Amino acid sequence: MIEFKNIRKSFGAKLILDDVSLSVETGSIFFIIGTSGAGKSVLVKHLIGLLKPDSGRIILDGEDITNLSEKEFFRIRKKCAMVFQHSTLFDSMTLIENVALPLRKHFRLTQKQALDGAMARLGQVNMEGMAFRYPADIGDGLRKRVAIARALTLDPDFVIFDEPTTGLDPLAAINVDRLIRNLADEHNVTSIVVSHDLRSIFGIADRIAMIYKGRIRLDGPPDAFQESEDPVIRQFIRGEAHGPMEI
Ligand SMILES: Nc1ncnc2c1ncn2[C@@H]1O[C@H](COP(=O)(O)OP(=O)(O)OP(=O)(O)O)[C@@H](O)[C@H]1O
Numbered sequence: 001m002i003e004f005k006n007i008r009k010s011f012g013a014k015l016i017l018d019d020v021s022l023s024v025e026t027g028s029i030f031f032i033i034g035t036s037g038a039g040k041s042v043l044v045k046h047l048i049g050l051l052k053p054d055s056g057r058i059i060l061d062g063e064d065i066t067n068l069s070e071k072e073f074f075r076i077r078k079k080c081a082m083v084f085q086h087s088t089l090f091d092s093m094t095l096i097e098n099v100a101l102p103l104r105k106h107f108r109l110t111q112k113q114a115l116d117g118a119m120a121r122l123g124q125v126n127m128e129g130m131a132f133r134y135p136a137d138i139g140d141g142l143r144k145r146v147a148i149a150r151a152l153t154l155d156p157d158f159v160i161f162d163e164p165t166t167g168l169d170p171l172a173a174i175n176v177d178r179l180i181r182n183l184a185d186e187h188n189v190t191s192i193v194v195s196h197d198l199r200s201i202f203g204i205a206d207r208i209a210m211i212y213k214g215r216i217r218l219d220g221p222p223d224a225f226q227e228s229e230d231p232v233i234r235q236f237i238r239g240e241a242h243g244p245m246e247i
């Protein structure tokens with residue numbers, strides 16, 4: 001289980017998160033939605049220690065990780081992986097070398113063992129055939145799949161997906177959704193997905209929270225969002241240009 005308790009975070013004078021609390025059940029898929037700049041990426045970066053809150057607590061499987069040192073976060077990042085919004089593959093390495101990197105960093109594996117493990121992960125996202133290509137040789141959708149394979153290398157219990165389907169064609173997006181659903185259903189992986197892809201949100205979310213003006217506007221199952229009469233929620237889920245939110 002992942003718990004954010006009363007998180008506050010400002011950058012300079014700008015208050016981004018104002019008392020945000022959320023609980024994510026083990027083995028579930030939790031979506032965080034909101035307009036651009038709402039603080040979605042800022043919130044999830046707290047989970048792997050890339051940001052520290054000004055106040056509030058972050059609890060992972062019962063352990064308070066709020067004030068762990070950088071060294072202690074090394075352990076956390078083994079069980080909690082993040083697929084970043086902007087793909088971060090190394091251009092000078094082949095795809096399989098990119099995926100093997102966490103294995104070599106965290107375990108004392110030979111190059112061959114690491115590459116075998118990486119190939120298995122590439123298979124999981126149907127990318128074995130391209131293992132020896134370079135990131136620059138493939139499109140965004142495929143790069144995203146490789147970034148997901150890399151995040152899964154260490155068999156994480158928790159995975160944060162920041163905009164996993166943005167910019168993908170519909171088929172590639174459906175494949176990514178299936179993979180996330182499968183991780184939850186078959187491997188009891190807990191996922192937090194940051195997204196504004198409505199198809200994905202209403203396709204695979206177990207629960208959704210919307211951040212608006214630094215606070216949680218609504219936190220509930222997909223039905224609660226479909227049925228909400230809150231004009232902010234309605235505008236978001238209908239993708240309307242006009243409404244209370246300035247776009
Ligand atoms: N390291 C930082 N230093 C200063 N300001 C930051 C930093 N990171 C984020 N911000 C600001 O915090 C706000 C929220 O950013 P965040 O990246 O969380 O938005 P988001 O909801 O993920 O938006 P998007 O949908 O565009 O990815 C933005 O105004 C951003 O400029």
Ligand SMILES: [Mg+2]
Nearest residue numbers: 040041042085
């Ligand atoms: Mg973001």
